[in-house]
Each structure stands twice: as C-alpha cells, then as structure tokens.
Amino acid sequence: MAEQKNSFSSSIGAIMAAVGSAVGLGNIWRFPYICGKYGGGAFLIVYLLFVFLIGMVLMMSEFVIGRRTQHTPAKAFSTLRPDKKGWNIIGVVGVFTLFFIVSQYHLVSGWVTSYFVDSCTGTLAGLGQNADAISQYFADFSSSVWRPIIFATIFAVITGIIITGGVQKGIERISKILMPFLLILILVLCVRSLTLPGASKGLAYLFTPDFSKLTGEGILAALGQALFSLSVGMGVMVVYGSYIPVDDNLFKTSIWITASDTLIAILAGVAIFPAVFSCGLEPAGGPGLVFCVLPQVFNTMPAVVGSIFAALFFLLVVVAALTSNISLLEGLAAWLSETANTPRRKSTLIFTVCTILMACVVSLGNGAWSDFHIFGNNIFDFVDRLNSIYMPPICALLTVIFLGWVMPEKDVRDELSNHGTLKIGYYKVFLFLARFVAPIALIAVLVSGIMN
Ligand code: TRP
Numbered sequence: 325m326a327e328q329k330n331s332f333s334s335s336i337g338a339i340m341a342a343v344g345s346a347v348g349l350g351n352i353w354r355f356p357y358i359c360g361k362y363g364g365g366a367f368l369i370v371y372l373l374f375v376f377l378i379g380m381v382l383m384m385s386e387f388v389i390g391r392r393t394q395h396t397p398a399k400a401f402s403t404l405r406p407d408k409k410g411w412n413i414i415g416v417v418g419v420f421t422l423f424f425i426v427s428q429y430h431l432v433s434g435w436v437t438s439y440f441v442d443s444c445t446g447t448l449a450g451l452g453q454n455a456d457a458i459s460q461y462f463a464d465f466s467s468s469v470w471r472p473i474i475f476a477t478i479f480a481v482i483t484g485i486i487i488t489g490g491v492q493k494g495i496e497r498i499s500k501i502l503m504p505f506l507l508i509l510i511l512v513l514c515v516r517s518l519t520l521p522g523a524s525k526g527l528a529y530l531f532t533p534d535f536s537k538l539t540g541e542g543i544l545a546a547l548g549q550a551l552f553s554l555s556v557g558m559g560v561m562v563v564y565g566s567y568i569p570v571d572d573n574l575f576k577t578s579i580w581i582t583a584s585d586t587l588i589a590i591l592a593g594v595a596i597f598p599a600v601f602s603c604g605l606e607p608a609g610g611p612g613l614v615f616c617v618l619p620q621v622f623n624t625m626p627a628v629v630g631s632i633f634a635a636l637f638f639l640l641v642v643v644a645a646l647t648s649n650i651s652l653l654e655g656l657a658a659w660l661s662e663t664a665n666t667p668r669r670k671s672t673l674i675f676t677v678c679t680i681l682m683a684c685v686v687s688l689g690n691g692a693w694s695d696f697h698i699f700g701n702n703i704f705d706f707v708d709r710l711n712s713i714y715m716p717p718i719c720a721l722l723t724v725i726f727l728g729w730v731m732p733e734k735d736v737r738d739e740l741s742n743h744g745t746l747k748i749g750y751y752k753v754f755l756f757l758a759r760f761v762a763p764i765a766l767i768a769v770l771v772s773g774i775m776n
Contacts, residue, residue, distance in 0.1 A: 344647030390565025
C-alpha cells in the first residue's frame with residue numbers, strides 16, 4: 325500500500341471539496357433548464373436514477389482507483405495492472421477533455437463575474453425591463469474582445485493561486501468556507517422566489533411530471549448531465565480520491581456528495597423558475613436563462629432590492645463556479661506533476677497560462693472569429709458539444725470498464741471495506757452496476773450522441 329502524501333484533513337473536508345467540485349455551472353443554469361424542457365418531474369425521476377445508479381458508481385470507482393494507488397490518472401491505472409500500461413490512456417483522454425472544459429469554464433465564469441460587478445455598479449439595473457436591450461447587452465458583451473477575456477483571466481488566476489496553496493490549505497480551506505456560504509445564498513434566493521406572487525406556476529413547471537416531453541434525447545441529456553454534474557468520468561475524482569483519508573468510508577462519502585449535488589441543483593430550479601413565471605416571462609434555455617431572463621426578473625423588483633438580489637444571485641454562481649474550476653485545474657496540474665515530475669506550483673502555472681490562452685480562443689469564437697467553423701459549429705459551440713456530449717461518456721466508459729473488468733477485484737473489495745474493517749453489504753449491487761448497467765447505458769449515450 326502506498327503511503328498518503330497529500331490528503332484532506334477529515335471526511336468533512338473531503339466532502340466539502342468534492343461537493344465544491346460537483347456543484348457548479350452545471351447545477352445552476354443547466355439543470356433547471358433541461359429539467360423544465362424535458363418534462364419536469366418526469367425528467368427528475370430519470371435523472372435521480374442515473375445519478376444514484378450510474379453517477380455515484382462512477383464516483384466510487386474513481387475514489388477507489390485514486391485512493392488505492394495514491395496516484396493521478398497518469399499512473400493510477402498501470403499501478404493496478406502493471407502488465408497493462410495502455411490503460412493510462414484514460415488519463416490522457418481525461419486531461420485532453422479537462423483542458424477544453426476548463427477553458428470554457430474560465431470564460432463563462434468570467435461572464436458571471438462581470439455580471440456580478442454589473443449588478444453591484446447598477447449597470448444591469450440601468451437596462452430596465454426591456455428584454456431586447458438586455459439581450460443586446462449580453463450579445464455585445466459576449467462577442468466583445470477584451471472584457472470577457474479580462475474577467476476570464478482574473479478568474480483563472482484566482483483559481484491558480486488557491487491551488488498553489490495546496491490540498492489542505494488551498495482547496496480544502498476555501499471549500500469549507502464557500503460551501504456553507506453557497507447554501508445560505510441559495511436558500512435566501514429560494515425564499516425570495518417562493519414568496520413572489522404566482523410562484524406556484526414555476527414550481528409546477530419544474531416538478532409536474534409530463535412524460536410526453538421526456539424524449540429519447542431527454543433521457544440522454546439526463547445521463548450526460550448526471551455525469552457532468554457529479555464531476556465524474558475525467559479522472560478529477562481519481563485525484564480527489566487520492567486525497568481522501570484512508571480510514572474514510574468511501575460509500576458514505578459518495579452518498580453525501582451525490583445527495584448534496586442533487587439537492588443544490590433542485591434548489592437552483594426553485595430559486596429560478598417561480599421568479600421567472602411570477603414576472604410572466606418564458607424560461608429560455610442555455611445561457612439566455614441566466615444572462616437575459618434573470619436580469620429582467622431582478623429589474624422588475626424595486627431598484628435597490630433588485631440590485632441586491634441580482635448581486636446575491638451572481639455571487640452564488642461565482643462561488644459555485646470557483647470551487648468547480650479549482651477541481652478542474654487541479655485535475656490538470658496534478659496529472660502534469662506526476663507525468664513530468666514537476667512541482668505543484670510549476671504545473672499549476674503552466675496549465676493556468678495554457679487554459680487562459682485557450683479561453684481567449686473560445687471567447688473570440690463568439691465574436692471576432694465567429695465565421696470560423698469546425699464541423700459546422702463555431703469554436704464556442706464546438707467546444708461545448710465536445711465537453712457535454714462526446715468526451716465525458718467516453719472517459720466514463722473506459723473508467724468503469726477498468727474497474728469492473730480489468731483491475732483485480734480484491735483491490736476493489738479491499739479498498740471499499742477499508743481492508744475488511746467496514747461492512748459492505750452493497751458490494752454485489754455495486755459490482756453489477758459497474759460491470760453491466762453503467763457500461764451499457766454509457767454505450768447507448770455515445771452511440772446516440774454520434775448518430776445525432
Ligand atoms: N460538476 C461541475 C458542474 O456541475 C463541473 C465540473 C467540475 C466537472 N469538475 C469537473 C465536470 C470534472 C467533469 C469533470 O458544473
């Protein structure tokens with residue numbers, strides 16, 4: 325057994341850091357929107373099944389692989405099967421994907437930070453309730469050259485500085501402060517939203533099951549979202565797993581993380597939709613919901629109140645995005661440190677700079693370079709499709725096959741039971757899900773993603 329070099333100080337610390345990773349942009353603007361679009365309660369049922377039966381299995385798999393080996397995906401797989409070094413390819417594919425996700429994450433987080441500043445300075449309130457003016461503001465802003473890049477750079481640099489602080493003093497400490505703060509913010513916003521007149525229409529949109537809207541596409545979206553939201557499939561949880569204390573119960577920790585992430589996603593919907601419906605607005609999809617519809621909602625409130633709630637909301641998104649961004653960049657930096665044997669600081673610096681440059685390219689794809697197309701998409705949309713549809717299930721599939729079929733089973737059992745000291749009554753179910761259910765579901769997603 326490898327000795328633990330880097331670790332979180334306690335189970336709570338590990339849970340906070342992993343929840344910080346899981347709760348992100350995916351929860352706050354993507355989940356509410358797709359849940360409403362694909363049939364509310366109907367989508368929710370499918371989503372819950374995927375999250376607990378597949379997402380959580382992947383999370384446990386990554387934790388097992390990471391904690392067992394005390395390695396990042398650069399070496400973890402070959403450590404478990406020294407005769408099959410080729411499986412380290414999972415690490416390479418994961419890093420490649422992470423690189424694109426982080427770049428997009430820097431950019432969109434930068435947008436949110438800029439909107440936070442705009443709500444504090446009154447710029448957003450100054451746009452009034454004119455939907456066209458607000459949409460135009462967003463279109464001009466996101467296609468401009470400098471402002472998005474400057475905010476993305478600030479955001480990325482802050483992320484890099486926190487990571488440089490180390491596992492306990494950087495990642496764990498900031499998560500322990502920000503996660504409780506995030507919960508308070510979201511609860512305040514939920515109360516505000518639920519006490520607006522006509523709030524129940526928003527709840528109905530979010531929760532009433534409408535099975536006619538739950539299409540095949542919706543089911544696939546649910547699986548993709550479950551993986552993305554839990555931050556699994558790209559090896560980031562292998563890295564975090566290597567930091568989980570050796571006496572921690574991986575099953576319990578995974579349940580906590582999964583349940584918290586799901587709860588926050590649902591609360592985000594409760595904070596958003598009642599307010600949107602109360603203003604008689606339509607819930608737009610994608611970036612439009614947060615950047616165009618919500619500013620209108622805030623501007624219907626009395627001026628100061630509206631600005632305060634706008635600032636609180638965008639702050640919530642900034643906080644959620646920051647702790648996720650930390651895990652994404654950590655995934656890259658830790659991999660590089662192990663592959664090239666470079667110190668933590670240096671690998672963090674290298675990837676911070678490279679991902680900022682990539683974020684600039686993605687940003688320009690929205691504006692100055694929008695005529696440049698890859699497979700019919702502009703750069704931003706291409707990266708978005710790569711991040712959300714194709715790459716996550718590929719990495720997830722390889723990981724779960726490795727756990728279920730390639731690595732020695734005794735390592736799995738030994739790690740989940742903490743060398744036989746914990747009871748693992750769930751083990752057979754877990755193995756069945758990892759060997760059969762998860763791979764089949766992931767192959768289905770991939771095939772249909774490619775066919776579309
Ligand atoms: N889970 C985050 C969200 O919901 C995104 C994220 C952070 C992520 N780290 C990740 C996704 C690692 C995949 C892999 O927004």
